[in-house]
Amino acid sequence: MQFERLNAPHVRSTASVPRIMLQVLLALVPAAIAHVWYFGPGFLFNLIIATGFCVASESAMMAARGRPPEDALSDYSAIVTAALIAFALPSLTPWWVTAIASTFGIVVAKHLYGGxxxxxxxxxxxxxxxxxxxxxxxxxxxVAPRMGDTDYTTLSLVETLTFTLTGGLPDALTYDAVSRATPLDLMKSGLNQMQTVEEIRALPTMGDFGGRGWEWIGNFLALGGIWLMIKRVIRWQIPLGVLAGLLVPATIAFMIDPGSNPGPGYHLFSGATILCAFFVATDPVSAATSTRGRIVYGIGIGFLIYAIRKWGAYADGAAFGVLLMNMAVPAIDAITRPRIVGHGGASRE
Amino acid sequence: MTEGRHLQGIATALWRDNPGLVQLLGLCPLLAVTGSFVNGLGLGIATLAVLTVSNGLVSATRRFLQKEIRIPIFVLIIASLVTCVELLFEAFFPALDRALGIFIPLIVTNCAIVARAEVFASRNPVVSSIVDGFGMGLGFLLVLVTIGLMRELVGQGTVFADMHLLFGGEPVNGLVVADAGWLIAILPPGAFFALAVAIAAKNAMDRRRSVRLRERTGLR
Incomplete structure (x- = not known):
């Protein structure tokens, strides 16, 4: 009897780019629902606008490069980019800001470098x-999170849509009536005015650990992120590295001077920490690829977030941290290249 | 006879060997001061003046210079010229001088100028050196004003604003295209983006021209 002989690999992974991207999108759903619950429907409008412009510019660039657009669109990566942009932007954002962010991200950062x-x-x-x-x-x-201030005016669905499309608020409403400084902004400006962390934490926008609302979005993002780790879509080294790089210096500073350094729980549940650790830093293309390299890359991002929050001009540094470490990735990968079995390494004399 | 050669040298300096877009020399002032058209024009004129005269002086003294220490001598010549230009700017365009700040004295370290002294002026007669310096300076000036124009238009929505810094008279707003712009174009990242776009545009034009030329001559 003759058996069919096949070459290795005999076991194939079911992972593919579209599948991974769909899993990432699925992992973002709980956090998206929390976002809409706390900050209103603006998130959905941003998501729709960002998706539209990401998909349109992806098709246009593929066409300009002489390739069939469906090759790029069928892997859903443009939609993941759009979702991350929607999470990064405030819920009240004029449409053209979202459009510029989406178009620039896809055209310049993605396709000019080769897709x-x-x-x-x-x-x-x-x-x-x-x-x-x-x-x-x-x-x-x-906008102020639901259940935050008492003097806060909620915008209806139509008013939010009007703002998104025209940048105008209903008559008799000012920006101050509908928007609030983010917790990280409050912390930065409060500390600059010599207030203590405790005084700032007593403000109504603050929640149990971080900002009210933000911390629950963070919880749901972490939930999705841990699911992705179990599914092995992302590796644990990068999220852990980011959190360690941010929380270790934050804890040390907090223990030395709790009056002027917010604690690690605050850093964890404020701004884009969790989004960055699980969904942005783990981007398989722009992150480091070796195991040790991923740890170095994650710690670098985490520490940059801490440094920018503590000493920088911007309130949050997740996006800057990721971009700066993206630049360092070729060097990290070159230094941390794993030893090939039987080559190099310790001498066996 | 020689005039045709000079004209061709200037054309080469303006396009094929452009110091800003092809040789990528003098990038520090190029990136730093091109936030607006008038700043680019001011620094471009200053660089053009220094480059023309320094090429002439280097060429005139080239037979007396010790070969081993020629670069320090070039720098001394350039530094004295830059000092003259700086004093002239302070005297005639004080506001522009303040806007350009340290980048007027820093023309001394503009490697485009030292490069022309070393590569061209120290081996060629005076007149062609002056022509070369003028051509290179003009090429650099054109890049400065082009990038300045792009960044000013995108960054604050105007064109030719504040020209009174250079030509005197009442403050002018220039041509207002839009009320506000993208701040990033005025900030340092905008300089890199604008330079990259300018270089890409030049390369695209060159490639298109060479393709057309090949088609016309039938060469492969």
Whole structure:
């Protein structure tokens, strides 16, 4: 009897780019629901606009490069980029800011470098940083979280949509009435005015650990992130590295001077810490690839987040940390290249 | 006879060997001061003046210089010229001088100038050295004003604003295209983006031209 002979590999992974991207999107769903619950429907509008512009610019760039657009669109990576941009932006964002972030991320950060697999920088963070630097005033309009202040005016669905499309608020409402400084902004400006951490933490936007609302979004993001780790879509080294790089210096500083350094729980549950650790830093294209390299890369991002929050001009540093470490990835990968079995390493004389 | 050669040298300096876009020399001032058209024009004029005269002086003294210490001598010549230009700017364009700040004295270290002294002026007669310095300076100036124009337009939505810094008279707003711009274009990252776009545009034009030329001549 003749058996069919096959060459290795005999066991194939079921992982593919579209499958991984769909799993990432699924992992973001609980946090997206929490985002809408706390900060209103603006998130959904941002998501729709970002998806539209990401998909459109991805098709346009593929066409310009003479390739069939469906090759790039069928892997859903543009939609993941759009989702990350929507999470990074405040829920009240004029549509053109979202559009510029999405277009820049896809056109410049992704396709000018050669498309998926070749992009040096994380496209979502590159797009976000461009609008953050270009339009600082438009990215400060975080609405106050539900159950936050008592004097806070909620915008209806139509009013939110009007703002997104025109940048205008209903008559008799000012920006101050609907928006609040983010917890990280409050902390930074409060500390600059010589307030203690305890005084700042007593403000109504603050929650049990971080910002009210933000900390619950963080919980759901962590839930999705841990599911991705169990599914082996992301490796544990990068999230753990990011959290360690941020929380170890934060804990040390907190133990030395708790009056002027918020504790590690605050850093963990504020801003983009958890989003960055589980969903942004773990981007398989722009992150380091060796096991040790991933740890170094994660710790670097975490420490940069801490450094920017503590000493920088911006309130949060997750996007900058990721982009800066993206630049260091070739060096990290070269230094931490694993030893090939039987080659190099300790001499056996 | 020689005039045609000079014209060709200038054309080469402006396009094929452009110091800003092809040789990528003098990038520090190029990136730092091109936040607006008028700043780029101011620094471009200063560099053009220094480069033209320094090439002439280096060429005129090239037979007396000890070969081993020629670079320090070039730097001395350039530094004295830059001092003259700086004093002239302070006297005639004080506001522009303040806007350009340290980058006027820093023309001394502009490697485009030392490069022309070393590569061209120290081996060529005076007149062609002056022509070369003028051409290179003009090429650098054109890049400065182009990038300045791009960044000013994107960054603050105007074109040719504040030209009074250079030409005197009442403060002018220039052509206002939009009320506000993208701050990032004025900030340092915008300089890198604008330079990259300018280089890419030049390469694209060159490639298109060479493709057309090949088609016309039928060469492969």
């Amino acid at each position: 998926i697999g070749f992009n040096v920088f994380n496209p979502a963070m590159a797009g976000y940083v461009v609008v953050l630097v270009a339009f600082p005033a438009d990215l400060n309009l975080w």
